[in-house]
Amino acid sequence: MRETLIAISRRVKDAVQDLPPSFDRGLELGTGADGTPTSNIDQFAEDIILEYVEENDLPLNVLSEEAGALDRGHGRTLVIDPVDGTHNCILGIPMYSVSLAIGTSSLNDIEAGVVLNLENGDLFVAEKGHGATLNGRPLKVRSPDPRGCEVLVYMGRHAAVGTMDVVRRAARSRSLGCASLEMCMVAQGKFDAHYMNCDVYEKSIRVVDIAASALVLREAGGELVDLQGRRLDMPLDLANRSNFLAYGDVKVKEALL
Amino acid sequence: MRETLIAISRRVKDAVQDLPPSFDRGLELGTGADGTPTSNIDQFAEDIILEYVEENDLPLNVLSEEAGALDRGHGRTLVIDPVDGTHNCILGIPMYSVSLAIGTSSLNDIEAGVVLNLENGDLFVAEKGHGATLNGRPLKVRSPDPRGCEVLVYMGRHAAVGTMDVVRRAARSRSLGCASLEMCMVAQGKFDAHYMNCDVYEKSIRVVDIAASALVLREAGGELVDLQGRRLDMPLDLANRSNFLAYGDVKVKEALL
Numbered sequence: 001m002r003e004t005l006i007a008i009s010r011r012v013k014d015a016v017q018d019l020p021p022s023f024d025r026g027l028e029l030g031t032g033a034d035g036t037p038t039s040n041i042d043q044f045a046e047d048i049i050l051e052y053v054e055e056n057d058l059p060l061n062v063l064s065e066e067a068g069a070l071d072r073g074h075g076r077t078l079v080i081d082p083v084d085g086t087h088n089c090i091l092g093i094p095m096y097s098v099s100l101a102i103g104t105s106s107l108n109d110i111e112a113g114v115v116l117n118l119e120n121g122d123l124f125v126a127e128k129g130h131g132a133t134l135n136g137r138p139l140k141v142r143s144p145d146p147r148g149c150e151v152l153v154y155m156g157r158h159a160a161v162g163t164m165d166v167v168r169r170a171a172r173s174r175s176l177g178c179a180s181l182e183m184c185m186v187a188q189g190k191f192d193a194h195y196m197n198c199d200v201y202e203k204s205i206r207v208v209d210i211a212a213s214a215l216v217l218r219e220a221g222g223e224l225v226d227l228q229g230r231r232l233d234m235p236l237d238l239a240n241r242s243n244f245l246a247y248g249d250v251k252v253k254e255a256l257l
Numbered sequence: 258m259r260e261t262l263i264a265i266s267r268r269v270k271d272a273v274q275d276l277p278p279s280f281d282r283g284l285e286l287g288t289g290a291d292g293t294p295t296s297n298i299d300q301f302a303e304d305i306i307l308e309y310v311e312e313n314d315l316p317l318n319v320l321s322e323e324a325g326a327l328d329r330g331h332g333r334t335l336v337i338d339p340v341d342g343t344h345n346c347i348l349g350i351p352m353y354s355v356s357l358a359i360g361t362s363s364l365n366d367i368e369a370g371v372v373l374n375l376e377n378g379d380l381f382v383a384e385k386g387h388g389a390t391l392n393g394r395p396l397k398v399r400s401p402d403p404r405g406c407e408v409l410v411y412m413g414r415h416a417a418v419g420t421m422d423v424v425r426r427a428a429r430s431r432s433l434g435c436a437s438l439e440m441c442m443v444a445q446g447k448f449d450a451h452y453m454n455c456d457v458y459e460k461s462i463r464v465v466d467i468a469a470s471a472l473v474l475r476e477a478g479g480e481l482v483d484l485q486g487r488r489l490d491m492p493l494d495l496a497n498r499s500n501f502l503a504y505g506d507v508k509v510k511e512a513l514l
Contacts, residue, residue, distance in 0.1 A: 091442075092447060094351050153412065156427075159425065163421065171413075174432050174434050175431050176350070
């Protein structure tokens with residue numbers, strides 16, 4: 001299962017790398033199944049993945065950001081974010097990924113997940129019960145520095161004002177605009193937490209964005225909760241959204257929520 | 258003058274790239290002349306620059322983050338931030354730079370500036386009255402999208418709560434932790450503004466951080482002001498600090514301040 005996800009992610013990376021400079025990554029093509037604008041690069045990457053699924057007749061349904069839910073008559077579903085961090089990709093900030101996971105009905109039964117950084121090729125892989133790796137090396141979350149934690153926060157027009165409380169409680173904050181890779185950086189022990197607090201439901205996270213990275217984080221010893229502190233679960237659809245705190249060590253949860 | 262700065266920046270980049278994996282970039286060596294901790298990588302880069310100045314007997318005084326002000330008996334001063342974005346460098350976020358400028362007494366008489374991205378080699382060069390370039394191509398700021406501007410903001414323990422007003426007025430925000438490169442991204446027309454609002458004076462910006470990037474921005478058609486909207490000037494020392502708004506188009510200043 002993981003090998004299939006790795007193969008798909010590599011095919012996306014190769015194709016994105018081969019794009020001519022004339023390809024307008026940010027061109028808006030319309031509105032995806034999730035209700036957000038579809039950029040040229042999102043559609044391009046999704047097409048490659050769907051083509052792979054068809055060509056190899058993978059025994060999987062598909063849930064993707066742009067195409068929505070494709071019931072192909074199977075028990076398991078391939079959960080896709082073709083490009084997470086689309087605007088970073090357009091702006092040339094080297095933080096955007098393809099994110100792929102396989103599960104049955106919700107975030108908590110995801111069995112395998114892959115996040116591939118499309119800029120530098122960093123490959124995060126997780127299999128439920130078998131740990132998480134970055135480029136083949138095992139990942140482990142870290143314990144926070146007693147001088148204060150380092151946090152990745154969601155920023156944007158709809159970021160709740162309370163976001164600033166978290167920023168000011170942390171020693172250091174960044175906002176990198178790519179939830180999957182930001183969650184993987186917590187799994188990697190580079191940051192203590194990733195926090196999203198939107199005051200508009202339609203702008204908070206979807207399961208397609210984090211299905212893979214949540215497994216990477218949990219398999220590396222971290223946890224993902226809603227802002228009431230409950231273990232986060234989300235059905236495999238595009239309708240449900242949530243705010244979240246992803247953390248490595250439970251002390252971080254206590255300090256930030 | 259610009260050729261000297263380019264040569265120095267390239268020497269730093271080559272040396273940093275050649276560092277063995279065993280070199281602990283984040284090791285704290287003590288406190289620099291600016292009162293902040295000196296990391297191993299800061300000291301390493303500064304040593305290379307000071308060595309270059311000595312070896313070539315450059316007719317320049319030096320003002321640097323770690324070493325402070327070195328009066329070498331000349332009229333002009335080389336203003337250095339050996340590594341801007343030190344924590345990005347330590348954390349593996351590919352946004353950190355060496356920043357070099359030459360001036361006489363203040364930010365507003367800087368004659369030449371160079372910012373080199375130490376991760377990907379992007380080279381920003383500006384000469385007063387002669388424009389700014391990225392890798393040899395002329396830079397120009399952009400006009401904001403009427404749907405809302407894209408802003409780089411300073412985040413951290415001492416970020417003022419009012420930062421959130423700017424974030425919520427913008428269409429999109431990032432916080433990348435490297436003022437010099439963030440200002441260059443405004444010069445490049447990738448973002449509309451870079452905003453820093455600290456409520457602790459000692460944590461706001463120093464002239465060494467922005468001497469080069471401010472010239473890059475201004476030569477690309479943008480401007481740098483304090484939070485009262487006055488054109489920002491700062492003496493060439495380590496004592497003075499300031500908050501700021503750097504913007505490409507004056508409409509952005511009107512919208513955000």
